[in-house]
Amino acid sequence: MKSYLIGKRDAQRRGEKFVVISHNALFDMCLLAWRFGIVPDLMIDTMGIARAKVNAFTGSVSLASVAKHLGIGVKGDTIGKVIGMRKADIKSAGLWDAYARYACNDGDLCREIWKRFRKDFPPQELLVMDMVLRAAITPRFKLNQDLLAVHLNTVKAAKQDLLARTGIMSKDDLMSNDKFADALRALGVEPETKTSPTTGKATYAFAKTDAFMASLDEHPNPDVQALVAARLGFKSTLEETRTQRLLTISQLTWPGNLGSGWMPIPLKYSGAHTHRLSGDWQLNMQNLGRGSPLRSSLEAPDGYVVVVADASQIEARLVAWQAGQDDLVASFARNEDIYSNFAGQHVYHRPVNKKDHPKERFVGKQAILGLGYGMGKPKFYTKVKSDSRLQLGEEIDLGIEGAGAVVDGYRKGFAQIPKAWKTLDALIPQMAHGDPRAMFGPCEVRHQEVILPNGLSLYYPKLTQEVTPRGGQWVFRNGKRIKFLWGGTFLENLTQALARVCNFEAALRLRKEFPRFRMAHQVHDELIYVVPGRLEFEQLHNGKTKTHVFGPAREFRDALIAFLSTPPAWGPAIPLAAEGDVGLNYGDAK
DNA sequence: GTGCGGGGCGCG
């Protein structure tokens, strides 16, 4: 550490940039920044690199597994002998030299990983990694402690209320499937079952999305209604536990002159197979409830505002473009109401518009957003039924055959998309056994690997055909998970990966053109920044409020939307679009 | 007591 500090000072004197590389930088750099007050100019995480390059093969990115996989050495085990000991204890136990050798070996292994990947890891992706690390290491959000405290009480009280309405039920009776089933039987309701897709065994149909639970919601016996409401309320524990956690974080005392109430956003670089980010530190900040006070609790500090923008229907747009469904691409490019158009032309065969036909348009929306990856009619039927109930507040029951008609309408209306599944289907055996070097749009299909336009790859290790009763099924191993692959899922993987590439191309451009403003958070198709600015609110005659933005935030918001709408160089005809907003907190800006 | 898989649920 001492040599580092001296090195940093020397480098700064020479006007040089300072780079620090470590394995698990998210942890190490937080120590460096929060304990020692030092934030390197560039942070490189060999664990992040390993997640992108090695995890698909090993299922683990610990220093030990990566070193073993690359054949660069063996991680020591001295740490296990000294854990919990102080320096004097380690010395008196005669372990000091061994511990020093162990620590140096860790450093050597990290250096070897970096040497192995430095030549072919895309330089731009190192900048992405640095942006992602900074969301946690130099937090830009402040937590609203009062709001969190009130919300926690509200959530707890709501649960107590649900429990009270059931009479005698306890939390255990609600949470356990068997006990909840008994409770239903006691009220004269025989619980329905469904077949588990994973085990093939029968299991209770107790999910929020199950039709059985929806039917009980309208049961004549109010006790049954209360029981079901309580079960569903208690099953969603996420809101309560996470509010508690954010509240605890908001009460932390930060070292030095950092003040208090900061919220680091921990994100795993390349956490997903498709290189999307994922959550970390037992905290998933990418799935905060829409409209939840948790979003509003993330505030910009005084003098700053939250700027948010998201790429509109980016996956559906990428699907249309990759498949060569030119009419759909053109409609997206003109920013037409695709959902209404599809519902009118291919489902209902009469004009549909947003204002007069919300249900028809909802079906169109579900189709455009969901049917590009090969979903079949049974799944589409249940999805529309359940999503309409939860999102629209009114259940749409298409009937299995009605759902089938929508699926057929999609596949016939956009015939190039099922054709793309077939094209990809045909590539799978080639990718398994050989090295086809075929292009699918901007992606190059190689042996058990697809090279993306940003230089990263999607990996399909151990891609083989498994014989099942239904015929040959292609499977691959992603780390420890076994996954099926066919044209539809393949297109989904490619699309998700390309959307991720587009999103960070915009973020990289912002980093270059607005170097002082750094990414605060990222949620797949959405970029979030906290930048200097000021808001004024104007009351309109119709009761709505119009927000006026002043200061740097204004120009930044326009650039953010413009960059997310700009097609990448590898796909100049992709019809991208974006919308964005500014607020005093994440909830308002969204 | 701990580890693990399945189901459930939140987001995209």
Place this chain on the structure above:
DNA sequence: AAAGCGCGCCCCGCAC
């Protein structure tokens, strides 16, 4: 011919 997918966390139930 048919097949949406990508995460993380919570809890239960079961194996050890």
